[in-house]
Amino acid sequence: MKxxxxxxxxxxxxxxGIGLGIATALAQAGVKVMLxxxxxxxxxTALESLRRTNADVDxxxxxxxxxxxxxxxADATVARYGKVHILVNNAGVGGGGGYGQWSDASWNWTLGVNLMSVIWGFEIFGPLIEKHAEGGQIVSTASIAGLISGGGSITYNVTKYGVVALSEGLRVSLAPRGIGVSVLCPGFIRxxxxxxxxxxxxxxxxxxxxxPGDAPTVEIIKMVRDxxxxxxxxxxxxxxxREGIENDWPYIFTDTEFEPAIEARFSAIKQGFDRIRTRKPRR
Ligand SMILES: NC(=O)c1ccc[n+]([C@@H]2O[C@H](COP(=O)([O-])OP(=O)(O)OC[C@H]3O[C@@H](n4cnc5c(N)ncnc54)[C@H](O)[C@@H]3O)[C@@H](O)[C@H]2O)c1
Known part of the structure; x- marks a missing residue:
């Protein structure tokens, strides 16, 4: 979407947070934004502050x-602005817990906000974008935790892997329908x-x-908070x-801190293939 x-x-x-940052950057580029x-x-507060910059927001x-x-x-957005061109599935919650900590409720909460809402976002807004045939973009906020699953809150990582899988798959399905799909994988954002x-x-x-979890988990959470x-x-x-939308980037990263960790994951996967390639049948 140039x-x-x-x-x-x-x-x-x-x-x-990130959603307000995205809404602000889009509004400054002349996009009408429904927050x-x-x-x-x-x-x-966010609405009032954006309106002071003459942005067309609601x-x-x-x-x-x-x-x-x-x-x-979505209905309110169509009633207010007529058409929607850009969907940003960004709402998300941390937590959910690791092994020994999670509960059905914590899974339901994190899966609901971080993943089901993204699935429904595609489902509800995809046809609205297709209908006007002017093209569009759907950006979903995953995380670096959608590409590497370390310790800490595994529930969170599962939801974010889901957002990456959804975005990679739907990018292929939606391109012929005039909709670009991007996944945002931030590192640590304030x-x-x-x-x-x-x-x-x-x-x-x-x-x-x-x-609270075991000592290593408590340490990880403290480090992440900092x-x-x-x-x-x-x-x-x-x-x-905004730049990712203008150029239809498949992956939007915020920095390169975790590139080596992701490369290490790819290398472990590659070793799995190599093992099979060189494996000899038992006699
Ligand atoms: N901050 C980081 O370091 C970081 C890193 C990677 C990914 N993310 C992801 O970025 C996204 C935005 O989070 P953030 O870091 O800006 O945190 P944040 O808490 O500042 O913002 C999240 C926003 O989502 C809203 N929200 C929460 N539950 C909701 C619900 N049920 N319905 C509607 N809105 C809801 C909150 O009110 C809040 O405004 C999330 O998906 C998060 O997982 C954040």
Missing amino acids: DLSAKTAFVTGAAS CDIEEAALK SVKADVSLKSELQAA THIMDSGRNLPSRFAGKVESP RVAHGIDPLYVGELV
């Missing part, structure tokens, strides 16, 4: 882990992700508090996403 001016975008998780989020007060509250609320938000519990939907209240607190500026990430 020309972004006068196009319309729908961004989930737009009230703070969607579960957190009403933050959404109102907002809609939705819990994207409920399909009916995402559908209602946001409120480590306080995701603030947005726990009431149906999960009291059900997802996980035990790295996020000193992470990359989310507005810079927004600018990268």
